[in-house]
Amino acid sequence: VVSGNNEFAFELYSKLREKHGNENVLFSPYSISTALAIAHEGAAGTTSEQMLGTLNLPEDGMARNSSFASIYNSLNRKGKQYELYTANALWAQKDYPFSEEYVALVKKYFGASAQNLDFINEAEKSAQAINSWAEKNTNGKIKQIVSKEMLSGIRLVITNSVYFKGQWATQFDKSKTKEEDFETSPGNKIKVQMMSTGEGEQKYKYAETEDLQAIELPYKGKELSMF
Numbered sequence: 001v002v003s004g005n006n007e008f009a010f011e012l013y014s015k016l017r018e019k020h021g022n023e024n025v026l027f028s029p030y031s032i033s034t035a036l037a038i039a040h041e042g043a044a045g046t047t048s049e050q051m052l053g054t055l056n057l058p059e060d061g062m063a064r065n066s067s068f069a070s071i072y073n074s075l076n077r078k079g080k081q082y083e084l085y086t087a088n089a090l091w092a093q094k095d096y097p098f099s100e101e102y103v104a105l106v107k108k109y110f111g112a113s114a115q116n117l118d119f120i121n122e123a124e125k126s127a128q129a130i131n132s133w134a135e136k137n138t139n140g141k142i143k144q145i146v147s148k149e150m151l152s153g154i155r156l157v158i159t160n161s162v163y164f165k166g167q168w169a170t171q172f173d174k175s176k177t178k179e180e181d182f183e184t185s186p187g188n189k190i191k192v193q194m195m196s197t198g199e200g201e202q203k204y205k206y207a208e209t210e211d212l213q214a215i216e217l218p219y220k221g222k223e224l225s226m227f
Helices: 002-020 029-040 045-055 061-075 100-110 123-137
Strands: 083-093 113-117 156-165 178-185 188-194 205-208 213-218
Touching (some): 029 100, 083 123, 113 123
Parallel strands (some): 083 113
Antiparallel strands (some): 205 213
């Protein structure tokens, strides 16, 4: 599943890059893969086959779902030197009852709660419920993901959240931050505030090719890194 998620992430990024050109693109491929995997568990036939193919997920249901459960449990593990956790939820129109078997499956493997709302007659209240969930599970960082207008004609909403907060393994000294040139494209430079750990004070894993430069910055605990 991790391999499939990574493959899907790069395929989706290439599509978004075509759409947005030279703009910066920020998205959570894990959130998209997880939400669509949850939706897939309610699909069958050609729809199921196409979703698995797009997401690059295994056909073996037990292998697929147990892998998602393993990832979910790993992300929500306690006793870490950083904050990283994820949550899933399903929200359906109240006169569209959930299959008990489906609810049990997504709860067991995805930790997903399921709740019925009235999108048709209580759109504002329904939006508030979903937004409150988002705010709670992102530690107040994301306060709104839907509006009552967005819920018009909707019968099912699947939500995923990921929250992360960590400190660098080697902290950057604020007094060493200074304005330097940053090259946005060949021949074009702008002035930006550059952080620094100081000359020779810290070594990082670094790679360079004709097309890119990459660096790994580990977080406290040395379990996670930013690349």
